[in-house]
Each structure stands twice: as structure tokens, then as C-alpha cells.
Amino acid sequence: MESYAGRTEHGTGLMTPPTHQIPSIEAISVTKIYGQGQTEVIALNDVTLRVAPGEVVALLGPSGAGKSTLLTAMALINPPTSGRIIISGELVMEGADAKIDLRAFRRRHLGFVFQKANLIPFLTALENVQVALEINDTPAHIARKRAMYLLDHLGIADRADNLPDALSGGQQQRVAVARALANKPSLILADEPTAALDSHRGRQVMELFAQVAHESNSGVIVVTHDTRALDVFDRIVEMEDGRLLTPSVSSAEYGD
Amino acid sequence: MNLAVRDIRHNFSRFVFTTVGIGLLLMVVMGMAGIYRGLIFEATLLVDRIGADLWVVQGNTRGPFAELSRIPVSLENRVRALPEIIRARRFVNHSIQREHHGKPLRLMVQGLAWPDDKGEWVSLVAGRPLGQAHFEMIADRSLGLALDERVKFGKDVYRVVGLTTGMSGIAGDGLAFFTASDAMTIQFDSPSEAIRLDRSARLARTENQDLGHTQPLLLERAGGLSSGIAELPRPQVSAILVSLNPSADIDRVISTLSTWPDITVYTAQQQKDLLLSGTVDKSRRQLGLFSVLLIIISTIIIALIMYTLTLDKIHDIALLKLIGARNRVIVGLILQQALLMGAFGYGLAWWFGQYLFPYFPRRVMLETPDLIKLAFITVLISMLASLLGIWKAMQVEPNTVLA
Ligand SMILES: Nc1ncnc2c1ncn2[C@@H]1O[C@H](COP(=O)(O)OP(=O)(O)OP(=O)(O)O)[C@@H](O)[C@H]1O
Ligand SMILES: [Mg+2]
Numbered sequence: 174m175e176s177y178a179g180r181t182e183h184g185t186g187l188m189t190p191p192t193h194q195i196p197s198i199e200a201i202s203v204t205k206i207y208g209q210g211q212t213e214v215i216a217l218n219d220v221t222l223r224v225a226p227g228e229v230v231a232l233l234g235p236s237g238a239g240k241s242t243l244l245t246a247m248a249l250i251n252p253p254t255s256g257r258i259i260i261s262g263e264l265v266m267e268g269a270d271a272k273i274d275l276r277a278f279r280r281r282h283l284g285f286v287f288q289k290a291n292l293i294p295f296l297t298a299l300e301n302v303q304v305a306l307e308i309n310d311t312p313a314h315i316a317r318k319r320a321m322y323l324l325d326h327l328g329i330a331d332r333a334d335n336l337p338d339a340l341s342g343g344q345q346q347r348v349a350v351a352r353a354l355a356n357k358p359s360l361i362l363a364d365e366p367t368a369a370l371d372s373h374r375g376r377q378v379m380e381l382f383a384q385v386a387h388e389s390n391s392g393v394i395v396v397t398h399d400t401r402a403l404d405v406f407d408r409i410v411e412m413e414d415g416r417l418l419t420p421s422v423s424s425a426e427y428g429d
Numbered sequence: 430m431n432l433a434v435r436d437i438r439h440n441f442s443r444f445v446f447t448t449v450g451i452g453l454l455l456m457v458v459m460g461m462a463g464i465y466r467g468l469i470f471e472a473t474l475l476v477d478r479i480g481a482d483l484w485v486v487q488g489n490t491r492g493p494f495a496e497l498s499r500i501p502v503s504l505e506n507r508v509r510a511l512p513e514i515i516r517a518r519r520f521v522n523h524s525i526q527r528e529h530h531g532k533p534l535r536l537m538v539q540g541l542a543w544p545d546d547k548g549e550w551v552s553l554v555a556g557r558p559l560g561q562a563h564f565e566m567i568a569d570r571s572l573g574l575a576l577d578e579r580v581k582f583g584k585d586v587y588r589v590v591g592l593t594t595g596m597s598g599i600a601g602d603g604l605a606f607f608t609a610s611d612a613m614t615i616q617f618d619s620p621s622e623a624i625r626l627d628r629s630a631r632l633a634r635t636e637n638q639d640l641g642h643t644q645p646l647l648l649e650r651a652g653g654l655s656s657g658i659a660e661l662p663r664p665q666v667s668a669i670l671v672s673l674n675p676s677a678d679i680d681r682v683i684s685t686l687s688t689w690p691d692i693t694v695y696t697a698q699q700q701k702d703l704l705l706s707g708t709v710d711k712s713r714r715q716l717g718l719f720s721v722l723l724i725i726i727s728t729i730i731i732a733l734i735m736y737t738l739t740l741d742k743i744h745d746i747a748l749l750k751l752i753g754a755r756n757r758v759i760v761g762l763i764l765q766q767a768l769l770m771g772a773f774g775y776g777l778a779w780w781f782g783q784y785l786f787p788y789f790p791r792r793v794m795l796e797t798p799d800l801i802k803l804a805f806i807t808v809l810i811s812m813l814a815s816l817l818g819i820w821k822a823m824q825v826e827p828n829t830v831l832a
Contacts, residue, residue: 241831245828245831250751250826250827250828250831251828276750276753276754276755276827277753277755278753279751279752279753280752280753280754280755281753283753285751285752287830287831291744291748291830293745293748293749294439294745295432295435295436295438295439295440295745296430296432296435300430300435303430304430304432304749304752304754305752307430308749308752308753308754308755308758309753313430316430336439352752364831
């Protein structure tokens with residue numbers, strides 16, 4: 174954690190928090206510019222967002238505001254043009270430069286859910302969850318048990334042996350959620366994960382995120398348009414035109 | 430969990446069709462190698478089976494398989510007179526194409542030096558060796574003749590008394606064994622009209638010469654049988670086959686024979702080498718090059734298949750990268766699939782071949798060393814072929830999942 178302290182001097186401007194309060198993720202002065210010249214789009218304009226461990230954040234905003242861009246930048250799959258991304262105190266991105274093996278980091282620490290379930294069509298529901306565990310070096314029999322446990326938890330244990338094609342959109346999405354949670358990630362990133370679900374199921378998924386976040390102290394960022402389930406979130410962040418509208422740091426958490 | 434196997438299971442019919450395609454392709458490669466071996470085998474079959482130690486041929490020629498070789502039959506006796514020689518046989522061999530039951534019948538006539546050689550060395554599947562000096566034959570099965578069947582060659586009818594199998598000449602035509610004199614009769618058979626014209630031409634020539642006027646007997650002979658004219662040489666044979674005493678010093682016999690200016694002598698091995706480096710050399714190289722071409726084409730086709738299969742899965746591969754799969758997982762997925770296709774394709778190729786190749790008109794010989802070599806080549810081309818797909822998979826960005 175010394176390295177964290179070192180980095181704070183460079184510019185987070187925060188008091189060094191106690192270990193358990195190291196932000197789960199920090200995006201610091203992140204700018205993302207797509208294209209060049211005539212077609213240049215500034216999707217993110219100097220965005221700074223911190224999410225504490227165990228904190229569940231909703232990211233709202235109109236279409237084109239840059240929500241997905243911010244989320245994918247934080248998910249280490251869309252390198253920003255400039256700015257830094259620090260996860261669990263570790264500097265992982267500086268501009269477009271990766272400071273670590275991003276894929277290994279994603280595998281160990283991040284969980285993703287997107288609007289589409291993006292399941293692998295030739296694997297069963299169970300195997301889709303299992304594969305996330307196995308690529309993270311979990312022995313097959315343990316992976317299987319944990320995958321089953323997660324599916325059970327999400328109420329689709331009875332469909333474990335079905336291929337994604339045979340599942341409804343909502344069931345597929347729940348498999349994707351199970352996959353995202355499989356490796357007990359320190360950060361869960363979800364981009365409109367409930368778009369394919371009815372409001373009841375949608376709420377259930379949000380509640381599950383909150384529960385996981387609180388139980389395992391992971392940070393959760395969810396892009397959503399569904400304003401009915403907002404009470405589940407600890408904090409709501411709004412975006413517009415590539416900027417955050419609300420202060421990025423929750424005063425309750427850090428006592429600014 | 431093996432992703433390659435899961436994917437195959439999911440798209441099983443596609444896998445089966447693709448593998449059958451690859452299998453057929455490999456079968457052609459396998460067949461090519463088999464035809465190549467068959468060609469060599471057939472070319473050297475006769476030299477191997479006839480069991481002569483030395484081949485005496487016309488001076489300065491490369492023997493009956495390479496070019497025309499003509500030596501007098503009497504050479505048989507000259508050779509036989511040498512020490513250490515247990516057998517000297519005339520070698521009469523030529524291809525003919527005749528009609529039999531309205532269908533063309535191509536065969537290679539092989540003369541046996543009756544009564545020395547009745548064809549006991551020919552392995553028979555039915556019947557017996559030759560039993561009389563004329564009008565009997567041993568036929569290879571591929572000629573489609575039955576035991577006891579009668580076939581007309583020239584003015585005579587020959588009876589099939591024995592059947593053999595797998596005996597074919599350089600050009601792949603089935604062999605038929607006759608006594609040497611029958612073989613020569615078949616070879617030099619001319620229609621009666623040609624003989625009549627020949628005789629009257631001889632008569633006319635003689636009539637126009639002084640000799641013809643002064644020697645009435647000569648004039649009479651000129652219009653008669655050709656065998657009655659002393660000046661006409663007797664028909665010649667292609668070679669004399671020499672068998673030596675097992676204890677004989679072959680080099681001494683060769684050096685003795687080499688002093689005879691009218692002949693050239695080859696060992697059986699030299700005769701075989703001449704065959705392989707001469708007569709069948711071009712076909713052999715043609716087949717060899719064609720096999721190489723086929724292997725290259727197979728690699729390209731399998732590469733395209735693997736590329737297409739990878740493109741089909743590119744979204745899943747991007748997702749695997751997104752959730753953090755190592756490259757080894759992704760490479761494994763593509764490579765294992767290619768290897769499985771190669772392996773099953775190879776198995777199918779072998780299996781198809783077992784049923785198909787025997788129906789080929791010429792011999793296709795699948796030999797174990799060739800099969801092992803091809804197995805290695807299959808593994809190699811499967812790996813090479815997956816490179817394009819692997820390259821594509823390595824290119825894909827994880828965030829294309831979101832597109
Ligand atoms: N790959 C890209 N190339 C060029 N421009 C892009 C690309 N991706 C996004 N943009 C632009 O960046 C801006 C932000 O896009 P982004 O997808 O982050 O918005 P969003 O807030 O997620 O919108 P939505 O709610 O519709 O999903 C938009 O103007 C979009 O057109
Ligand atoms: Mg979006």
C-alpha cells in the first residue's frame with residue numbers, strides 16, 4: 174500500500190485513507206477522444222470518478238453522454254486518450270499505456286455485465302460461468318460447484334445444462350451476472366444489464382449486485398436507464414456531454 | 430473444460446461435413462502416394478519375379494524396358510556354354526491390344542522359355558502352369574479372363590489354364606504368360622494377305638535378279654515359306670535371362686560376357702535401376718510433384734476452413750479476451766480444432782481408401798512408412814493451417830464484444 178501513498182502525492186489530492194477505504198476504482202482526469210480532425214468526438218472530458226469498496230454506484234445520463242465509454246475505460250478494454258485508472262490502489266492505466274497485464278488483471282479482479290448477455294453459444298449456462306473460473310486457474314470440479322452455486326443463487330439452477338439459445342433473454346442475462354460474479358471480483362462493471370429484464374427481475378439483479386458489493390466489499394458501477402430501481406444504489410452519478418454532473422467523490426465516504 | 434470439443438459438439442454436422450471434405454482431400458494425397466508406390470512396384474515387378482541374375486541384351490542398349498533390344502535366340506546356347514551358368518532363357522515381352530468379346534483387351538505378353546520354364550514361379554490363384562508347348566496361357570486376373578476361357582490371338586486360339594493375380598507390366602497392363610514361341614508367334618503374327626503380298630514381292634525381286642534366273646530352286650523358295658529361306662534371319666528375342674550357380678562369382682561371369690562385342694550385360698539390380706531412372710522416372714517425378722502440390726493445396730484449403738471457423742467464433746474469442754482468457758486458451762481452441770479435423774480427416778481418408786483404391790485400374794499401394802509420413806504431414810499442415818485463424822484471433826480487440 175506504500176505504492177498507493179506514493180501515487181497520492183502525484184495528484185489524487187486525498188488524505189491516505191485506511192487500507193479498507195482504498196477506493197475500489199479511481200478514474201482520474203480521464204479524457205477519451207474518438208476519431209481525428211473533422212470526425213473528432215470528445216466522449217469523455219476530464220472525468221474523475223472514485224468508487225469505494227462495497228459501494229454501489231449508478232451511472233445515469235442521456236444517450237451519447239459517454240457512460241459506456243467511461244465504463245469500458247474503467248473495465249480496461251477501451252484505453253483512454255489521457256488520464257489515469259487506479260484499481261484497488263494499483264495504477265493500471267496511464268493514458269493509453271497499460272502498466273500491468275490488463276488481461277490477467279481483468280481475469281482476477283473485474284466482472285462485466287453488458288446490455289447483451291454475450292454468452293458463448295456453444296457452452297451451457299453452467300459452462301459459461303465455469304469457463305470464467307477455469308481461465309482464472311480454478312480446478313474444474315471446484316469451478317463447477319461454484320458455478321452451480323451462483324446459478325442456484327440467481328434462480329436458474331434448473332437451466333444449468335441448457336445452451337444459451339434455449340434460455341430467455343432474462344435467463345441469459347442472469348447467467349452473465351453469475352459469470353461476472355464468479356471470480357469474486359473487486360470491481361463489477363455493468364452496462365445496462367437489466368435492459369432485457371422485466372422490472373421485477375431487473376430490480377432483483379440490482380439488489381444482487383448491491384448484496385455482493387456489501388458482502389465481499391467490491392465496488393459496483395451500473396449504467397442504467399431504469400430509474401425505478403435507483404433506491405438500491407448507494408450513490409448516483411450523472412453524466413452529460415462527457416462530463417460528470419455530480420461530484421465524483423462521495424462526501425459521506427471521504428469526508429471532503 | 431475443453432472449448433474446442435464443446436464447439437465441435439455444438440456445430441457437429443458442420444464439423445462432420447468439413448472433416449469429410451478434409452478426409453477426401455487427404456485421401457487424394459494418400460492415393461497419390463499409393464499410386465507412386467504402385468508405379469514403382471509394377472515397373473520392377475517382372476524383373477523381381479522372373480528371378481534372373483543377369484540380363485543379356487543387345488549391344489549398347491539399355492535393355493528391353495528402355496528401348497528396342499534384339500538378339501538372336503541362338504545366344505541362349507552360347508551363354509549356356511559358359512561355366513557356372515545353370516540356366517539361360519529367352520525373354521520375350523511385348524504389349525498387345527486386341528478385341529475380346531467386342532471389348533478392347535490390353536495385355537502384356539510374356540514368353541516363358543518352354544520347356545525349361547513352364548511358369549512354375551508365377552503364383553497361381555487358380556489352375557496350373559503351362560502343360561504343353563503351344564496354345565496355353567496363364568492370365569492375370571485383371572484381364573478379366575476366366576479359367577478355361579479361349580482367346581484368339583492372330584490365327585490361333587489359346588486356352589487359359591492358370592490365373593494369377595497382381596502381375597502387371599510397366600504400363601499397368603495385366604500380364605499373360607505363353608511359351609516363348611507362342612509369344613513370338615503372337616508378336617509377329619501377320620494377316621494372310623500381308624504374307625501373300627510379302628511372298629509375291631520376294632518372288633518379284635528374285636525374278637528381276639540374275640540369280641533368280643540361274644537358280645530356279647531359289648525362285649521357287651522365294652515365293653514360299655519364309656522359314657525355308659536360309660538368308661532370312663530367324664525371329665529375334667529381347668534378352669536372354671541368365672541364372673547362375675549360387676556359388677558362382679558373378680563378377681567373373683559379367684567380365685567374361687562383357688568381352689562379347691555384340692551384347693551388353695546387366696545385373697537384375699542394374700536392370701531395375703535403369704527402369705526407375707529411365708522408363709518410369711518421368712511419371713514418378715510427375716506424381717511426386719503432384720503430391721507436393723496437393724499437400725500445399727490441402728494446407729490452403731484447411732487454412733481457409735480454419736479461418737472461416739475462427740471468424741464464426743470471433744465474437745466469442747473477443748469475449749474470452751474480455752473476461753481475461755490467456756492467449757493459450759484461444760490458440761488452444763483453434764489449434765485443437767484443426768488437429769481434431771486433421772486427425773479425423775486422416776482416419777476417414779485411410780478408411781475410404783481401403784474401400785476405394787482396390788477399384789482403381791492400377792495398383793495403389795498404401796505402405797506403412799508412407800502412412801506414417803502422411804500422418805506427420807497432416808499434423809504439420811493442420812498446425813500451419815490454423816496460423817491464419819490464430820493470427821485473426823490475436824488481432825481481435827476485446828471491446829468488439831460491445832460493438
Ligand atoms: N468507437 C467509437 N468511435 C467514434 N465515436 C464513438 C465510438 N464509441 C462512442 N462514440 C461516441 O462517443 C460518444 C459517447 O458514446 P457512449 O457510447 O459512451 O455513450 P453512452 O452514454 O453509452 O450512450 P447510450 O446511452 O446511448 O449507450 C457518443 O457521441 C458516441 O457517438
Ligand atoms: Mg452506452
